[in-house]
Amino acid sequence: MKKFLFALLLLSVSIGIQAQKKMPEVSVKTLDGEEVSSVEFSNDGKPMIISFWATWCKPCLNELSAFTDEFDDWHEETGVKIIAISIDDTRASARVKSLVYGKDWPFEVYLDQNQDLKRALNVVNVPHTFVLNGKGEIVWEHTSYNPGNEDEVIEQVRQLIK
Amino acid sequence: MNKVYTCLILLLLCCGNMAHSQNKGTLTGSFESNNQIYKNDSKIGAVAPKDKFGSNNYLKLDYTYGNFKAGIQYEAYLPPLLGYDFQLEDNGIVHRFVSYENQDLSITVGNFYEQFGSGLLFRAYEDRQLGLNNALEGVNVKFKPTDYISLKAVYGKQRKYFDTGKGRVRGFDGELDVLTALQAKTNSVFIVGAGYVNRYQDYTGPVEGYPSSVDAWSARMDFTSGRSALQFEYVSKGKDGNANTPQIVSEGNALLANYSYTQRGLGFNFSFRRLENMLFRSEREAANNELLINYLPANTKQHKYSLANIYPYSTQAMGEIGAQIDFVYTFKKKTALGGKYGTRIAFNYSHYNKLEGTLVDGVFYSDSEFLGLDGDKLYRDFNVEINKKWSKKLKSTFAFINLEYNKSALEGGDKGLVKSKIYVADFLYKFKKGKALRTEVQYLSTDQDMGDWIAGALEYNIGSKWSFFISDMYNSGVSDTHYINAGGSFVKNSTRFSLSYGRQREGLLCVGGVCRMVPAASGLTISLSKSF
Numbered sequence: 001m002k003k004f005l006f007a008l009l010l011l012s013v014s015i016g017i018q019a020q021k022k023m024p025e026v027s028v029k030t031l032d033g034e035e036v037s038s039v040e041f042s043n044d045g046k047p048m049i050i051s052f053w054a055t056w057c058k059p060c061l062n063e064l065s066a067f068t069d070e071f072d073d074w075h076e077e078t079g080v081k082i083i084a085i086s087i088d089d090t091r092a093s094a095r096v097k098s099l100v101y102g103k104d105w106p107f108e109v110y111l112d113q114n115q116d117l118k119r120a121l122n123v124v125n126v127p128h129t130f131v132l133n134g135k136g137e138i139v140w141e142h143t144s145y146n147p148g149n150e151d152e153v154i155e156q157v158r159q160l161i162k
Numbered sequence: 163m164n165k166v167y168t169c170l171i172l173l174l175l176c177c178g179n180m181a182h183s184q185n186k187g188t189l190t191g192s193f194e195s196n197n198q199i200y201k202n203d204s205k206i207g208a209v210a211p212k213d214k215f216g217s218n219n220y221l222k223l224d225y226t227y228g229n230f231k232a233g234i235q236y237e238a239y240l241p242p243l244l245g246y247d248f249q250l251e252d253n254g255i256v257h258r259f260v261s262y263e264n265q266d267l268s269i270t271v272g273n274f275y276e277q278f279g280s281g282l283l284f285r286a287y288e289d290r291q292l293g294l295n296n297a298l299e300g301v302n303v304k305f306k307p308t309d310y311i312s313l314k315a316v317y318g319k320q321r322k323y324f325d326t327g328k329g330r331v332r333g334f335d336g337e338l339d340v341l342t343a344l345q346a347k348t349n350s351v352f353i354v355g356a357g358y359v360n361r362y363q364d365y366t367g368p369v370e371g372y373p374s375s376v377d378a379w380s381a382r383m384d385f386t387s388g389r390s391a392l393q394f395e396y397v398s399k400g401k402d403g404n405a406n407t408p409q410i411v412s413e414g415n416a417l418l419a420n421y422s423y424t425q426r427g428l429g430f431n432f433s434f435r436r437l438e439n440m441l442f443r444s445e446r447e448a449a450n451n452e453l454l455i456n457y458l459p460a461n462t463k464q465h466k467y468s469l470a471n472i473y474p475y476s477t478q479a480m481g482e483i484g485a486q487i488d489f490v491y492t493f494k495k496k497t498a499l500g501g502k503y504g505t506r507i508a509f510n511y512s513h514y515n516k517l518e519g520t521l522v523d524g525v526f527y528s529d530s531e532f533l534g535l536d537g538d539k540l541y542r543d544f545n546v547e548i549n550k551k552w553s554k555k556l557k558s559t560f561a562f563i564n565l566e567y568n569k570s571a572l573e574g575g576d577k578g579l580v581k582s583k584i585y586v587a588d589f590l591y592k593f594k595k596g597k598a599l600r601t602e603v604q605y606l607s608t609d610q611d612m613g614d615w616i617a618g619a620l621e622y623n624i625g626s627k628w629s630f631f632i633s634d635m636y637n638s639g640v641s642d643t644h645y646i647n648a649g650g651s652f653v654k655n656s657t658r659f660s661l662s663y664g665r666q667r668e669g670l671l672c673v674g675g676v677c678r679m680v681p682a683a684s685g686l687t688i689s690l691s692k693s694f
Contacts, residue, residue, distance in 0.1 A: 090280040091459030098429025102490020122192035146623035147598035
């Protein structure tokens with residue numbers, strides 16, 4: 001058993017380092033309850049920011065509030081789209097909707113109620129943010145949020161449109 | 163059986179490695195390790211385990227090759243952290259699967275997670291914080307014959323620590339997007355769904371007519387038109403048995419109703435739920451959070467602040483009735499209340515009562531009318547939160563939370579109804595060059611239970627990589643005890659390392675209304691997580 005594990009670890013290291021993460025095909029829900037496949041996320045060839053969050057996660061809300069503050073400028077400059085994936089389970093799904101509208105967030109919001117997309121992208125904890133290039137490939141990711149992180153996120157996006 | 167899986171996965175992984183040189187497959191994964199070194203601390207009643215150490219570790223690997231996917235999760239509890247069940251003390255590959263997926267069809271063999279509707283009937287999921295993993299081991303098929311019908315089937319046994327439970331679970335679920343099916347030219351959405359779950363576990367005891375097979379079904383609908391949305395779900399469950407009683411437990415049912423109204427800058431939601439005899443496990447003898455088939459989250463707001471989480475509501479699966487109202491509003495920029503940046507305000511109210519009835523030999527007999535509210539009050543929460551940005555540098559959050567918590571009914575003991583008021587002020591100040599300071603002050607006042615609490619925290623961030631904090635929770639009311647914690651974290655891309663030292667209060671830790679008791683602990687915590 002131990003040898004097997006060791007082999008696995010070796011394998012993971014040998015492959016894992018080079019692997020480029022792609023967007024997996026997982027079904028998530030819109031705020032109206034319709035199913036959407038994650039491979040359908042697109043922004044007409046422009047970059048996207050995908051952020052995993054939850055209603056009970058204080059740093060997540062801080063991050064999305066910072067994105068909201070900057071969004072108009074960012075969008076004008078880079079054409080970027082922000083997708084916010086709520087990992088709240090059905091306890092808070094309904095509250096997600098009132099929060100998103102009530103806070104007037106300029107994001108596309110989806111529900112990942114049983115955390116299938118979170119698992120498929122190997123997100124351990126929220127907040128976790130991905131930057132995708134125009135082809136939909138993941139080029140950068142970051143876990144947790146410190147105030148000011150948003151500057152680093154947009155810098156990654158800027159490099160993509162150079 | 164396990165060996166077969168392991169070989170299959172190993173084979174796939176090996177093929178994958180060879181294939182990788184041609185750039186055809188990808189391997190992704192994550193690693194998480196939480197460790198604690200304990201010490202005795204008589205002031206808070208913390209008793210260190212014998213070897214003074216606890217360690218929970220998870221390694222997850224997924225390999226994708228075209229439409230095929232295989233994955234494993236290795237877990238090691240050496241030994242488990244305090245508060246996790248001792249039956250977790252082991253290590254090994256507990257989660258393994260192989261799947262084939264295309265746009266219409268997905269077949270998974272091995273361990274899998276799944277959910278029907280809102281989970282009121284069936285949900286297999288993982289929550290590491292709770293030490294909960296009720297993944298099924300068996301077969302999962304998902305099929306979309308058209309773009310408006312989706313079907314799911316599950317069959318298997320649920321995970322119980324490093325083993326599986328005795329009962330077999332099988333289920334079907336279907337969902338129909340009605341307006342798409344009718345090709346209606348409308349922005350409205352109307353979805354109907356139905357599910358069925360059966361659990362079978364042999365019974366060899368003396369009670370006549372005891373159910374070894376338990377059926378449950380659900381019907382649901384979800385209608386959105388313009389700014390309004392309406393949802394209903396009803397679940398019915400057959401006669402069952404459980405560990406608390408040798409008797410037969412009567413039929414159960416659950417009703418969930420939800421209405422929401424939303425427009426830009428305004429969100430309103432009303433949600434009602436009633437549960438009766440809805441405890442549903444795949445093994446009658448299971449206890450705590452083991453082998454739960456359905457998911458019954460607390461229909462209350464999950465609070466972000468520590469003092470508001472001293473009294474968390476936990477769902478009463480055998481009988482509760484109540485509702486929640488949520489309202490979020492943004493005062494626009496450049497208005498009197500909005501100021502330069504806009505002001506956001508949120509109200510939330512929830513109230514839950516027991517169902518009126520009698521408990522005989524551990525079996526609950528409801529004698530209230532279906533919508534009767536005569537039972538004892540279990541929980542009531544009224545809270546307001548205001549978010550305000552003052553300048554480019556300063557942001558604040560103020561919160562007021564008024565909680566009533568029936569401690570005797572929810573945790574046992576004789577503390578009765580605890581009435582508490584909690585005040586929170588939270589400031590975030592950004593300095594130059596990516597440095598920021600967050601300060602948080604909280605005060606809880608109550609005449610019952612442990613009396614008043616005061617809490618404070620300072621958090622200082624340097625760029626996106628470094629973060630340091632010091633916090634204290636002080637019980638001024640009864641025990642005159644400080645719970646001081648200090649620590650820091652380092653983050654680089656998707657890797658996070660953190661270290662902290664201090665005390666942890668004894669109490670309920672709840673995620674989604676599912677709770678576990680956390681014992682008092684004192685010591686050093688070291689965590690590492692990485693995804694790749």
